[in-house]
Amino acid sequence: MEKVMHVPEVVxxxxxxxxxxxxxxxxxxxxxxxxxxxxxxxxETGYRHFDTATLYGSEEAxxxxxxxxxxxxxxxxxxxxxxxxxxxxxxAHPQLVLPALKNTLGKLGLDYVDLYLxxxxxxxxxxxxxxxxxxKEDIVPFDMKGVWKAMEACCMLGLAKSIGVSNFSxxxxxxxxxxxxxxxxxxxxxxxxxxxxxKLLEYCKEKGVHVSAYSPLGxxxxxxxxxxxxxxxxxxxxxIAQVALRWIYEQGASVIVKSFxxxxxxxxxxxxxxxxxxxxxxxxxxxxxxxxxxxEDFTHPNGPYKSVNDIWDGEI
Ligand SMILES: NC(=O)c1ccc[n+]([C@@H]2O[C@H](COP(=O)([O-])OP(=O)(O)OC[C@H]3O[C@@H](n4cnc5c(N)ncnc54)[C@H](OP(=O)(O)O)[C@@H]3O)[C@@H](O)[C@H]2O)c1
Numbered sequence: 440m441e442k443v444m445h446v447p448e449v450v451x452x453x454x455x456x457x458x459x460x461x462x463x464x465x466x467x468x469x470x471x472x473x474x475x476x477x478x479x480x481x482x483e484t485g486y487r488h489f490d491t492a493t494l495y496g497s498e499e500a501x502x503x504x505x506x507x508x509x510x511x512x513x514x515x516x517x518x519x520x521x522x523x524x525x526x527x528x529x530x531a532h533p534q535l536v537l538p539a540l541k542n543t544l545g546k547l548g549l550d551y552v553d554l555y556l557x558x559x560x561x562x563x564x565x566x567x568x569x570x571x572x573x574x575k576e577d578i579v580p581f582d583m584k585g586v587w588k589a590m591e592a593c594c595m596l597g598l599a600k601s602i603g604v605s606n607f608s609x610x611x612x613x614x615x616x617x618x619x620x621x622x623x624x625x626x627x628x629x630x631x632x633x634x635x636x637x638k639l640l641e642y643c644k645e646k647g648v649h650v651s652a653y654s655p656l657g658x659x660x661x662x663x664x665x666x667x668x669x670x671x672x673x674x675x676x677x678x679i680a681q682v683a684l685r686w687i688y689e690q691g692a693s694v695i696v697k698s699f700x701x702x703x704x705x706x707x708x709x710x711x712x713x714x715x716x717x718x719x720x721x722x723x724x725x726x727x728x729x730x731x732x733x734x735e736d737f738t739h740p741n742g743p744y745k746s747v748n749d750i751w752d753g754e755i
Pocket of ligand 1: 466697700
């Protein structure tokens with residue numbers, strides 16, 4: 440068996456621990472057997488945190504990979520992995536939340552998820568979970584209070600150990616905190632050296648909500664390809680990806696990175712035993728900022744979000 444890197448953990452406001460590095464699983468379409476093999480490789484390499492979602496179609500493969508890893512003795516029990524899944528917009532209606540989570544658990548073959556997130560602060564008319572099939576006209580007002588109460592019920596039933604949100608601006612998070620009995624444990628958002636989100640990081644820190652960074656290498660793979668990151672990587676004898684990931688970790692956020700290549704999986708794990716200098720951090724602050732995915736697909740002149748600015752409450 441291979442040597443496994445130790446990944447540090449954060450204690451969430453729910454009291455549960457979460458590894459600060461997670462494996463992304465958004466890759467579609469991919470045969471379940473192939474994805475299962477890749478995810479078993481990831482467990483063997485040392486990943487203990489998996490980020491799935493109903494939208495990604497990867498829940499079944501995550502569940503199978505965990506079962507296979509236990510069977511092969513790579514891990515001893517389900518408790519050794521942290522599994523996140525997400526409620527898709529067509530199910531973001533109070534009465535559909537619990538059935539959606541039960542469906543997710545069925546696909547995972549698990550009794551509970553460690554973390555269940557509202558994927559977007561958006562509701563679509565109930566229907567298939569398919570990003571390619573929705574029409575902008577299907578977007579309806581998001582009942583934040585009703586949906587969150589249903590998320591809290593999932594938590595109280597023990598079906599989700601922690602609950603949280605994704606793609607929430609500071610404004611939306613503040614609205615949620617006012618109505619929540621159980622505060623969100625996590626806000627999963629795009630963060631990378633080209634979309635640094637200092638305001639959101641500070642706000643979440645102040646409120647005790649942990650920030651998880653998706654697309655840490657930059658949506659569409661562009662951001663970390665900056666000459667600034669390249670120079671730091673050369674000087675530190677690290678890869679540019681390692682510098683980009685380390686920077687996120689040093690902001691106090693967790694990193695959800697997707698690699699289905701075993702060498703890059705290993706490389707991405709090697710970011711905890713070295714650090715960036717203050718000077719490196721100053722240089723990284725100068726990288727031009729641009730969000731990779733702005734959610735434009737969810738805007739419509741007659742919908743609840745008329746513009747990208749509405750989705751992010753001007754924080755873009
Ligand atoms: N909540 C949300 O709305 C949301 C949105 C987007 C993503 N996510 C989650 O976050 C995860 C990660 O985000 P992402 O997939 O958008 O982007 P990412 O993890 O930043 O980048 C993935 C890309 O980088 C490549 N890569 C990974 N490690 C590398 C390395 N060391 N050197 C060079 N290339 C490397 C991967 O290719 P290889 O596989 O070939 O290595 C892949 O093409 C997703 O899978 C998903 O779980 C959540």
